[in-house]
Each structure stands twice: as C-alpha cells, then as structure tokens.
Amino acid sequence: GAVVSQHPSRVICKSGTSVKIECRSLDFQATTMFWYRQFPKKSLMLMATSNEGSKATYEQGVEKDKFLINHASLTLSTLTVTSAHPEDSSFYICSARSSWTTASTDTQYFGPGTRLTVL
Amino acid sequence: QQQVKQSPQSLIVQKGGISIINCAYENTAFDYFPWYQQFPGKGPALLIAIRPDVSEKKEGRFTISFNKSAKQFSLHIMDSQPGDSATYFCAASARTGFQKLVFGTGTRLLVSP
Numbered sequence: 115g116a117v118v119s120q121h122p123s124r125v126i127c128k129s130g131t132s133v134k135i136e137c138r139s140l141d142f143q144a145t146t147m148f149w150y151r152q153f154p155k156k157s158l159m160l161m162a163t164s165n166e167g168s169k170a171t172y173e174q175g176v177e178k179d180k181f182l183i184n185h186a187s188l189t190l191s192t193l194t195v196t197s198a199h200p201e202d203s204s205f206y207i208c209s210a211r212s213s214w215t216t217a218s219t220d221t222q223y224f225g226p227g228t229r230l231t232v233l
Numbered sequence: 234q235q236q237v238k239q240s241p242q243s244l245i246v247q248k249g250g251i252s253i254i255n256c257a258y259e260n261t262a263f264d265y266f267p268w269y270q271q272f273p274g275k276g277p278a279l280l281i282a283i284r285p286d287v288s289e290k291k292e293g294r295f296t297i298s299f300n301k302s303a304k305q306f307s308l309h310i311m312d313s314q315p316g317d318s319a320t321y322f323c324a325a326s327a328r329t330g331f332q333k334l335v336f337g338t339g340t341r342l343l344v345s346p
Binding site: 157 | 282337341
C-alpha cells in the first residue's frame with residue numbers, strides 16, 4: 115500500500131514551453147502533497163505544499179507564477195512549469211501524506227520522480 | 234534552527250559490515266524522524282522512522298538510535314549488502330506547519346563486495 119505515482123517519468127521540452135507533471139496517490143487519500151526539486155547529488159529542496167481544495171503554499175524563493183500547483187482532488191496534484199528555461203531542468207519529486215488512519219499521518223510517501231530537461 | 238545536519242557525506246563499508254549514519258537537529262519541536270533510501274533516478278523510499286518517546290527502533294537489518302537530550306539520531310545498517318548501496322537521507326518534522334519534512338544533506342553509501 116501507500117503508492118504514489120508520477121507522470122511522466124521523463125520529459126524533454128523546448129525553452130519557452132510549459133510542462134505539466136502529475137502526482138497521484140494510488141491507494142490512499144492525501145489531503146497534503148508536497149513538491150520537491152532535487153539537483154544531482156544534492157538533497158531534496160521543498161518547493162511547495164499543496165492542500166486539497168486550497169492554494170498551495172510556496173517556500174521562500176520559489177516563483178509561484180512559474181511553478182503552478184493545483185491539488186484538485188484527494189488523489190491528484192499537478193505541477194506546471196510555465197515558460198520553461200534550461201535552468202528549470204531538474205528532477206522533480208512529489209510526496210503525499212495520508213489523511214486517514216489507515217497509515218500514519220506523519221508519513222510522507224514519495225513518487226518515483228520526473229526528470230525534466232529543457233532544451 | 235530548521236536544519237538537520239547529516240554525516241558522513243559518503244561512506245564505504247565492506248559487505249557484512251555495519252554502516253552508521255548520524256544526524257543532529259536543533260528544533261526541539263521536531264517529533265518525527267524518518268530515514269529514506271534513494272537509488273539513482275528514483276524517488277526516496279521510507280526505510281524506518283522513530284518518534285522521541287523511544288530510544289531505539291529496529292526493523293530487520295535497520296535500526297534507528299535516538300538520543301533526545303543530545304538531539305541526535307542515527308541509522309545503523311547491520312550486515313550491509315551491496316544492494317544497500319544508495320543515498321540515505323535523514324529527515325525531521327514537527328506537528329505544526331503542515332508537518333513539512335526537513336531533510337539532511339544525504340550520505341552516499343557504497344558497500345563493497
């Protein structure tokens with residue numbers, strides 16, 4: 115149980131285009147989802163916290179107009195990188211936290227990540 | 234105060250040996266301490282987690298030792314195997330503020346055959 119999926123796993127796009135990444139909790143409902151960015155051989159950097167039905171909370175230094183987050187349901191959150199540029203190339207990872215007692219409400223389950231390359 | 238300091242940055246252990254990774258924190262509001270394992274190109278996977286009401290938790294070959302007074306916790310991997318070669322992250326969260334995880338900087342473990 116507690117599986118989180120991401121789609122796509124890899125995406126290559128041209129500079130100036132927008133890319134949408136989906137994060138789904140497959141077997142549990144998640145009131146809270148998190149989006150991270152990870153550079154090679156570095157730790158995870160939290161970008162934003164997404165709560166179902168409300169606006170995302172962005173970490174300091176993260177451009178909310180560039181990284182649009184939507185958490186439309188208890189099982190789906192999306193990250194859209196708008197007007198992507200080569201410096202946006204990175205590994206993007208989502209995580210989800212269960213809202214019910216079937217799993218610890220503290221535990222975050224991570225998706226497999228999405229490798230974005232902007233040419 | 235939000236940082237979690239992790240050491241060592243990298244570690245080489247012989248097969249069958251014990252791998253030990255250490256973390257330290259400052260924020261006394263932290264009350265949940267998970268360890269994640271990450272393979273290249275993959276998302277982190279939860280290994281084991283502990284709360285401050287216990288000093289040790291063991292799951293198979295993985296053990297967390299927790300020292301509340303010193304604000305330190307460590308991961309011990311017994312009988313380390315080549316398949317354990319990965320990057321390990323400690324983390325911490327508090328019950329306030331969406332319970333956001335604060336991650337350590339990671340330890341790259343290589344278990345030699």
